[in-house]
Amino acid sequence: MIELKNVCKRFGDKEILKGISAIMEAGKANLIIGASGSGKTVLMKCMVGLLEVDAGEILYDGISFSSMSNAERKHIRKEIGMLFQGAALFDSMTVEQNVMFPLEMFSNLSYRERKKRVDACLARVNLQDAHKKYPAEISGGMKKRVGIARAIVLNPKYLFCDEPNSGLDPQTSMLIDKLIHEITVEYNITTVINTHDMNSVMEIGDHIVYLYEGKKQWEGSNKDIIFSKDEKLNQFIFASQFLQDAKEMRQQELLNQRSGTG
Template sequence: MIVVEDLHKSFGNVEILKGISTVFDKGKTNLIIGQSGSGKTVFLKSLLGLHTPDQGKIIYDGKVYSELNDDEKRNLRQEMGMVFQGSALFDSMNVEENVMFPLKMFTHKEYDEMKERVDFVLKRVNLKNAHTKYPAELSGGMQKRVAIARAIVNNPKYLFCDEPNSGLDPKTAILIDNLIQEITKEYDITTVINTHDMNSVMEIGEKIIFLKDGHKEWEGTNNEIFKTNNEAVTNFVYSSDLFKKVRQMYIEERN
């Protein structure tokens, strides 16, 4: 679980995050949504410890990040997995080497033990025969699965995903969403996903935070988002005719 209390962050005279408070639950897919410039990226980077908040607290399972010493912060970061937008694989490394990289960086395991763990996570993301392939030889969906395998290879407590469906076709995006949700529940991870993909919101949005101009404008589930009367949320989510029709069908079914 990650608890956020009254988070503020400014760059120069520009305040980006304006007092955000929320809870990201363990074992659930927690989504951050909002328009460009709403503060999503700064919020995610603050959760990762890449930005230092000006005010407020981020608490990881009872540990207040700002109160940790350098060694404790380093240990906490090792409990975090990250799936970057665009996958961010090393082009000069094959799949096995990419996935093994965090193990080499953060553990003292013997090669055979690391190899066994890499084999396990690649099998888990349905890539058990891709060890020797290089990123350029993989489809976009396969690259994302390698990125997920690398993110979970160290058994993280916290999984962060930045636009995991960026650049993927709708069918592959659904597969990636389902994989992230399955892994979240299987390993009881606190997963936080920064996304603009409304299909992800509807499919796996167990907890949704909607940001607007640096504020938490709304929060709820993918079922509750259909029922909200918050104008900012409805304008954002139902900007397309398709989602307007989906919402209307949802309302009619429950009346």
């Protein structure tokens, strides 16, 4: 679990994060959504320690990240997996070498043990036959799956995903969403995802924090969104008339299910 308590961040005279409080729960896909410039990326950078907060606290399982020593922060970072927006694979390394890289940096495992762990992670993301391929030889969706394998190779307690569906077609995006959600539940990981993808929001949004101009405007689940009366959230999620009509149809479907009709 990661808890945000009244987190504030500014750059010069510009206030980016304005007192954000939320709890990112273990075993759930915690999504941070909002328009460009709303503060999503800055918030994630604060959570992983790339930026220091100006006020408030970020707590990892009840321990304040801000007050940790360098040694304690280093330990926490070993428990963090990161899936970058463009996968960020090393072009000169094979798939196997990319996934093994964190183990070489942060573990004392033998080569045989590292190889076994890499094989298991690549199998988990359905890439059993890609070990010796280079990033240039695989598709965008496969690169994201390699990125996921690398992110989980150290058995992280926390997983951060920055726009995991960026540049992918809708079908591949759904597969990546499903994989991230399965891994989150399977290993009880606290997963935090920055996204603009509304399919992700509706499919895997166990817990959603909507930022608007640096403030937490709304918080809830993907099911709560259907019945939300927050005007700013509805304008962001259901921007077109088609999506507004789809929301009304889904609302009615859920109401029918609750009442036992339909």
